[in-house]
Amino acid sequence: MRYENLETVKLNNCAVTLGKFDGLHAGHMQLINAITGVTRNVTDPAYRLTSVVINLIKEGEERFILSAEEKHEILEAAGVDVCIDVVMTKEFMSCDALDFLRNVLVDRLGMRYLAVGYDFCYGNERKGTVDFLKENQKEYGYKLYVASKESRYGKRVSSTIIKEMLESGEMGMASRCLGRPFTVEGEVIHGNHLGRSLDMPTANIVWPSDKVMVAKGVYLSKVELNNDEYYGITNVGTKPTVEWIHGTNVETNIFGFDEDIYGKTIRVSLLKHIRPEMKFEDIEKLKEQMHKDRSAGMNMVELYKEI
Numbered sequence: 001m002r003y004e005n006l007e008t009v010k011l012n013n014c015a016v017t018l019g020k021f022d023g024l025h026a027g028h029m030q031l032i033n034a035i036t037g038v039t040r041n042v043t044d045p046a047y048r049l050t051s052v053v054i055n056l057i058k059e060g061e062e063r064f065i066l067s068a069e070e071k072h073e074i075l076e077a078a079g080v081d082v083c084i085d086v087v088m089t090k091e092f093m094s095c096d097a098l099d100f101l102r103n104v105l106v107d108r109l110g111m112r113y114l115a116v117g118y119d120f121c122y123g124n125e126r127k128g129t130v131d132f133l134k135e136n137q138k139e140y141g142y143k144l145y146v147a148s149k150e151s152r153y154g155k156r157v158s159s160t161i162i163k164e165m166l167e168s169g170e171m172g173m174a175s176r177c178l179g180r181p182f183t184v185e186g187e188v189i190h191g192n193h194l195g196r197s198l199d200m201p202t203a204n205i206v207w208p209s210d211k212v213m214v215a216k217g218v219y220l221s222k223v224e225l226n227n228d229e230y231y232g233i234t235n236v237g238t239k240p241t242v243e244w245i246h247g248t249n250v251e252t253n254i255f256g257f258d259e260d261i262y263g264k265t266i267r268v269s270l271l272k273h274i275r276p277e278m279k280f281e282d283i284e285k286l287k288e289q290m291h292k293d294r295s296a297g298m299n300m301v302e303l304y305k306e307i
Contacts, residue, residue, distance in 0.1 A: 001076040004084050011050055011082070012110035015039055018054035019117060020088075022159045023065035024074050026179050027117065027150035034115040034145050036079040049112055052082045059088050063212045065162060065182070097128035098136075106140050115145040152176045169215030169273035181222065181269035184208055184250055188261050191251065200253050200290050203261055205268070207236070207248035214270060216248075216277040220297045220304060223254050224267040230254045231304075233297040234268055237277040253290075255298060271304045 004011075015035040021028050035051040042048045053075055066074070068085070075083055086092065100123055105111040114133065122128035133144050150157040157177045165174040166182055175181045186205030203223075207213070214236060221234040232254040252268055274296055280286040 001072070001080050002082055003072075004082055006054070006084050006086050006104065006108075009082075009084060009108055011052065011108070013047075013049050014052045014082075014109045014111050015049040015113035015115070016052045016054065016105060016109055016111045017115040018056060018122075019120060020056045020058060020159070021053070021071065023162055023178055024071060025065075025150075025157050025159065025162060025177050026152070027147065027157045029078070029179060030147040030150065031115045031117065031145075032075065032078050032080065034147070035113065038113050039081070040079065050081045051079065052084065052109060053080050054084045054086055057085060057087050059090075062210065064210055065159060065166070065178070065212055067185070067208060067210055070183070070185070094124045095122075097123035097132060100128065101133070101136060101140065106142070111140075111142050113143050113145070115147065117147050118149055120146075163212050166212055166214045169217065169276075171214075171219070171270055171273055175271070181271055182214065183267050183269045184211055185265060185267040186250065187263060187265050190262060191249070200287075200294065201258055202251045202253050203266060204252075205250045205266065207250055213248070215273055218274045218277075218293045218297075219270040220272040220274060220300050221252055222269040222271060222304070223252060224269075225261065225264065230257055231297070231301045232257075233274070233293050234270060235277070236270070253294060255294075255301070272300060 015038045017031040017035050019028065019031065024032070032053065035053075039049045039051045055071070072083060105114070116130060116133065118130065120130055130146055137144050152173065153176070155161060155173070155177070162174050162177050165171075165177070171182065184205070184207065186208060188203045188205060191202065191204040216237040217235070219234045219236065221232050223230045223232055232252045234250060234252040236248065236250055238248060250268060252266075274293060278289070280289065
């Protein structure tokens with residue numbers, strides 16, 4: 001997958017989708033699969049369309065479900081050819097709907113196929129609606145695909161709703177809406193080494209500053225390290241029982257694993273919220289609870305191995 005700038009890009013014969021793809025949830029993947037499916041079904045290179053994602057980023061937004069790197073990784077794995085990241089400035093938001101269609105989508109991208117969500121709109125006074133795009137198909141030579149509304153267990157799938165689920169620890173519902181577990185990634189740093197003294201060695205990473213926060217507490221987790229997968233329990237929080245200076249901590253006890261991985265990058269998928277963060281009277285009470293948490297997590301692993 002290659003990256004282009006919307007101001008300078010010049011392509012031909014493209015299948016395009018555009019939207020705020022934070023999370024790349026099940027509804028978003030309808031659109032991604034629509035454009036990659038169209039390009040994949042053409043075997044003759046002379047007629048093959050180039051799949052293009054215009055990823056709209058809300059100006060000033062600080063915390064996302066997916067980091068930019070994670071988003072690009074998922075798009076590439078899905079078979080997207082070109083990604084164009086666009087910050088939604090006031091100037092961009094006030095563009096004339098017809099000018100954007102004609103000058104950007106048709107002239108610069110050579111758009112032949114467009115996939116949008118059922119409630120999509122853009123431009124000045126939000127005039128670039130689905131009806132507007134339908135009306136202009138014939139004149140500007142593209143075919144429009146409109147994705148249907150996605151829902152899971154009676155709840156509409158949206159980035160806003162998924163963030164609310166994460167913030168309240170509803171990891172199962174969030175995973176179903178996303179189509180994958182929620183993950184955090186970082187370099188393993190030195191902590192206070194308390195876990196090892198409690199017979200619970202842990203790998204510590206700092207919560208990424210660009211990630212939406214989840215409910216603090218203990219989780220069943222899956223850890224990816226050097227292309228291998230492990231399970232464990234992860235505490236997300238500020239470690240109120242002991243002194244901690246690194247902000248929100250992601251501290252994972254990996255089941256059956258005791259290697260030196262300081263400085264290495266791990267990806268932690270939070271599968272199940274086991275309990276909220278707690279402050280204990282003393283270290284002995286903390287140790288007792290940590291071992292209970294590990295036992296609870298180990299008993300859950302088989303239920304989550306397919307996630």
